[in-house]
Amino acid sequence: MSSAAPAPSPAARLRGLKPDWISDPKVWRTEVLAGLVVALALIPEAISFSIIAGVDPAIGLFASFTMAVVISIVGGRRAMISAATGAIALVVAPLNREHGLGHLIAAVILAGAFQVVLGALGVAKLMRFIPRSVMVGFVNSLAILIFMAQVPEMRNVPWPVYPLIVGGLALMVFFPRITTVVPAPLVSIVVLTVITVAAGIAVPTVGDKGELPSSLPVPGLPDVPFTPETLTTIAPYAFAMALVGLMESLMTAKLVDDITDTRSDKTRESIGQGIANIVTGFFGGMGGCAMIGQTMINVKVSGARTRLSTFLAGAFLMVLCIVFGPVVSDIPMAALVAVMVMVSFATFDWHSVAPKTLRRMPAGEIAVMLVTVACVVATHNLAIGVVVGSVTAMVVFAKRVAHLAEVTAVTDPDGTTVVYRVTGELFFASSNDLVGRFAYATDPEKVVIDLSSAHIWDASSVAALDAVETKYARHGKTVEITGLNALSAQLHDKLTGELSAH
DSSP states (O other): OOOOOOOOOHHHHHHHHSOGGGGOHHHHHHHHHHHHHHHHHHHHHHHHHHHHHTSOHHHHHHHHHHHHHHHHHHOSSTTOOEEOOHHHHHHHHHHHHHHOHHHHHHHHHHHHHHHHHHHHTTGGGGGGGSOHHHHHHHHHHHHHHHHHHHGGGGSSOOTTHHHHHHHHHHHHHHHHHHOSSSOHHHHHHHHHHHHHHHHTOOOOBGGGGOOOOSSOOOOOOOSSOOSHHHHHHHHHHHHHHHHHHHHHHHHHHHHHHHHHTOOOOHHHHHHHHHHHHHHHHHTTOOOOEEOHHHHHIIIIISOOOSHHHHHHHHHHHHHHHHTSHHHHHTSBHHHHHHHHHHHHHHHSOGGGGSHHHHHHSOHHHHHHHHHHHHHHHHHTOHHHHHHHHHHHHHHHHHHHHHTTOEEEEEEOTTSSEEEEEEEEEESHHHHTTTGGGSOTTTSOSEEEEEEEEEEEOSHHHHHHHHHHHHHHHHTTOEEEEEOOOHHHHHHHHHHTTSSOOO
16 A cells, blocks of 8 residues: 655745746856846946936936836846836926926836836737837847947047957957856956056046946925826826836836747736836836837846846845945946947948848838837937837838739620629728729629638728729619628728718
8 A cells, every 4th residue: 555645844845936047047147247247337328318317327327226226026027127218208398497306206106107007008019019020120229229339438548448448349259268167258257347547547537427326216206286286287297107117118128038938928018017117116216118229138148037137136236336336437338338339339230231031131120220210320219219110110011912912804705794803901001903804884784702812800891892883873873792701891881881981
């Protein structure tokens, strides 16, 4: 007689609930070092975006801290970095300039509430309508923007900056051939900092960007009158911030999905972005969204894959500012420029612009990619580029599909009936010239329109079929429509005769 297996202990049950990586030292090392590299790269970026928004550097740093920590818990995409971003800074800058910091903070909280609502309504499902050519354009334009953002750091600077950048790039290219235990970007930052400090080389440093905060942020309410006037003032900015933030975050999440070959919860990410912005607002931050450049450092360069790296990026950011502020201030900007140049090179989809690829790719796909890149680079706004690129892709698709609707006519031997066989998709683009494909004056008295190989998609197609019937009726001829599939028949029966006032 066999005895029953002993029940697992509470400790064993607890271990079963923990992710596998919790007990993996190698994963811990990767995540911790990745978080440190991202934190170092976040500091000058957050300060720069604070300047764009017209606020104190501490406001941007606090936003990066709270966004990263909160989204690591409530977000739907592991290892993605959220922080203060240039896109959000551009949206809120006019509000801060015209109405002050209190209104900006209130707008951040309201934007977070909008994002929670939009996320709950399923805005993430719209991602399925973004075609691959737009995604490729998004990635390439992102790489270009990351590189362009480094150009000002290479203008009008002391000559040692240039060899430092080259040296940093060389370290990141060749150091991984020796070992991958320590991320190459971290090695590059440390080595260049030691060289500049030890040799007393005078080059721009992180400290030149602005003063680092010396204490943690304190929660509180925005200093604004809680009136309808305040709401009407901040609402347009908050809604714009919510849309831009969600667009960049969801596109970044999709990009990370592709890089890591894993799926993320886009609805949770949308709601999580809102929660993170609400928390950030109450802690006096300027708000933010997914930060694409830092996410690429975390995922693609450093190899991070878990929420730990995201959490530590925010935690390390505050530790570096508060505890190691003087040391961090001495980091040469050349080291961080080298890291971001490497990120831009790794992010760009070089295969998409290879001559072999361009020769095989349909012209419409190439046009969509180029339009997306051009719009993003011209406006420095990834959201605008994605919207314009998607609209362009829809126009290209509609134009292509419009030519697939064909009409062929066969007359019975006795000459009393003509059958028109319609093949393809009928919608506003393809049905516009449908009316002109029939011989109203010379056809027999009975006309059959066979739609068994077609599908009716919209009211424009129903209206076109009604117009055909009307024209035949004026010539004293009858029309019979046959072969409608279930969905087409349902739409036709619902709308026929109801679309014209004549």
